[in-house]
Amino acid sequence: MIANGLYDFIYGIALWILQVVAWFFNNILAWFSVGAWFVSPGVVEFLTTLLVALVVFIVGFLVSITFIWEERKILGRLMDRRGTQVGFLGLFQNFADGLKTFIKEHIIPDEVDKQLFNLAPVLLIAMSCFMICLIPIGPDFFMANLNSGLLLVFAVFSLAPFAILMAGWASNNKYTVMGGMRAAAQLIAYEVPILLSVAAVVVLVGSFNFMEIVSFQQDNTWLIVPLFIGALVFFISAIAEVERIPFDLPEAEAELVEGWMTEYGGFRWGLIMLSEYVRGFAACGVLVLLFLGGWAGPDFIWPEVWFLIKMFMVFALFIWVRGALMRVTTKQILGLGWTKLMPLALINLGIAIALKMGGWL
Amino acid sequence: MERIGLAPGGKTGDVLAQDIAQRFQQGVTVTKSTHNRLYAKVDKSVLVSLCTYMRDGLDFEHVTSVSGVDWLEEKKMQVVYHITSYANKVTAELVVDLPRDKPEVDSITFLWGGANWHERETWDMFGIVFVGHPKLVRLLNPDGTEVFPFRKDFVSGRRV
Amino acid sequence: MDMRLAPHAVAMSSAEFLSWSGGVMDQLMRYTGAKKAVDKLTAPIWSWAIRNATVPLHFGIACCALEMAAASGPRFDAERLGMIYRSSPRQCEVLLVNGWVTAKLRPDLRRLYEQMAEPRWVVAMGECAISGGPWYDSHNTVQGVDTFIPVDVYIPGCPPRPEAMIDGFMKLHKKINKEMKGTFLND
């Protein structure tokens, strides 16, 4: 079903575990039918898929955590100051942040719509983690190799405004409602350019499957070369999707206190912050897969490591933009989205079609 | 030399002092004047007409401050206006005496918007009522304080 | 389902079952002493975590607020201790009172303190927050923040230097480490 190196490796482990259990049932309890059931292919495949999902999630989670560390350190260096010094080189800072939220008090303000208030962070973190398993990190290190992988990623990406609006509305606070509405307007405004730039890639490659996109780029050039405008549009729209500085109006520090996150504290806020960085992981991952040739690279290092290096460099670009620019107001965000990015995306689509028709690519 | 956004007034303090003195004989007594200062004692009734003339006639564009003074022994309240003319580079100090038991004076907020909060603060601190002020409510003290803290009979250090 | 078929069954909603089973588990853990052992083991981890991620509230009152800003500047970078200023009280641990508190500000400051999530500390920075400072004979100043909020660390100085503020936070870390407030030891 998922033919890749990770799956086979973990298949061996799962089989070994189940054989130990089966040996226990057969020899000690002499319950042969159950023992045989344990070793049957259905159960083994189920356990393997579970373990593969666990491994992929842990890797995705750790990479997102190191994004937080990377952001603090590079942002510090951009601002001529050292970043956090907690632990070795500041690496333990995000564990401290994460663990701290476990012991914080669970505050649910009483005039708040309880069900929605609790559901919003859960929805957000669920969507983000779902995206981790859709993004392949290497040729034989992924959870699911769907033919419509790219489509599913962007379907999940566009689910976020619902959770944010729900959070904003449920917190029953003027600031959060405005933050939620701004978030919805901004994310919808940036769905169109991002999907157009993705359409250009799909026109050239011909399929939604990440594997084929990367192999196409391995045969020909990286898609950033012909579709540079598309990559630029994707980069800017990805910043808006992930609500980072030039476009982080929903969480605008200056006017809306904390935007739609104001009423969340403790563990719920921890989940929301984590989901923000996991969405950053997903955005960088898709950008690398579509335009920077995924795990293509000279093979003295593992392909997975190539993929991670490129992702950290793209995220460093995100941070650099955050360090240099200021926040844009809603009117300008929507103006930029509709009037500037969309024509660029259309031009890019035109180029892609021309290349395809002309037969060069 | 010509300055952007300002009338070409070049009159010194003394010239302005004579102009005011001969125009308002009975209500205004000009005590002292130098090339950029002008000191005068003004009667309550003449204040608004003098201020209107100063603003429109003599290019006094800006109220620097309106300060209240509480003379406990002499049983009088005093309001001191400092009005500046950017064009002539002159600042005028007008002193108005009011009875201490019923201190009332006409507001000049309709002439200069800058005096709005100064008058409101003077009322907040001294209880001097500015007749015709658009919004005479507490400004600096917490809402609901009944006492006027800057009067001499209010001992400082006592909690409101 | 006909309840008469299972006479000993107890009708319980899911929420009730949840709280009932939680109660049983809790008593079991306490009775066997497992809770105390686990808490004693994990307490240092929780206190290390909260020590290295103390987030003060982005809230400046007066001159000490400028020194707080200077402390997060490039020269005395407070972020080395993991201190980032967030502006919503729900997500902060430390309420840094840096300036004189007037009668008009007291109810708001009290509400801000109550909005903060539980393991919270208050640091009174500067003479005005400690005891009213140079405004000792003013009619409108509250003589000391600890008259209406429990204060953990006092940082003297008018205004205290940024190093003094960072030293104040180091003292707060020692206090967190000793008191283990926020960990599950004492509940």
Place this chain on the structure above:
Amino acid sequence: MAEMWLNMGPQHPMTHGLWNLRVKVDGETMTEAEPVIGYLHRGWEKITENRKYPQIIPMADRLCYGASMSWSHLYCLTIEDLMEIEVPERAKWIRTIVLEAQRIGSHLMWLAALGTDLGSYTVFLYPVRERELFLDLMQNLCGARMTYNYPRIGGVRNDVPANFERDFTRVLNHFEKRLSDYEALCDQSTVFRMRMEDVGYLSPEKAKNLGVTGPNLRGSGVDYDVRRDDPYEMYDQVDWKVCVEKSCDAYARYRVKMDEMRESCNIIRQCIKKMKPGAIRVKPPRTAPKGKTGWAHVEDPRGEGFMYVIGNGDERPYRLKVRSPIFVTVSAAPEMLVGYKIADVPAIMGSVDMCLGETDR
């Protein structure tokens, strides 16, 4: 559309100090604004009636803590006008240098606060880093970082330390190179121009009438500066130009303050060349006759600072009135705010450089 009142403050990341902007909002546009102040009111003028004349100097430092030197200097000027004291020449030169250094420090703090408001944490940290250099200079001279207690009635407290000229020129040369960095970060970034241009319009007539003074007045195209038109200390013996902008919006106020910083460097350099050795203080009389009055006004970095004092016969003043420039500019805030969007409030109020310590006294 239903209009709602929104409270921006008193605890709000946008406010520099504590005030509450009650805004009536129709959608995102502001139809009415009403600033509420008084959160920092400590009855400063009432307390001065229990203090002797020299004891009020440290209190005057804490009026506006961003520019404490200019307020204690203004207080000394007022008392010198009351007691008719002639300050020796060298003291005047030192005062001019120190006032201009404090102006640069105050403008840097304003630029830092403007940076956080517009969302760029870098523009907050670079000016704070440069301000540390000026704080070091002041610390060599007066011993303290922010509240200097340096001017005295009749001169200054102590003479300049060793190699005072070398330190000043070294810091000024370094600072002028850095100023071009900030302009690259702010002026050349279109995001900053989009946020600041044609926002918070204040016509020259309205500015003069509403009592707005200082850089905010010169930003609205009115060429008035107390240092040139009513000179005190040594400003008439130093040739420098007043910077005026005519576009009357937030960007103009920003431009005026940035040019003023360059102008201050120019003034300091000339003062250092023209300073000659001599006495630095005159012994003032201890008391002032009852009923005698004195007043003075200076060009504070935020506007026209003014103090009016009445003698009481003994060593204590009978009444000391302080006019704070920001007290009046905040009362003129609704004029600048109405008609703009909520997202523009930080840009407008950030460009006005508020310091609430002097507003509430």
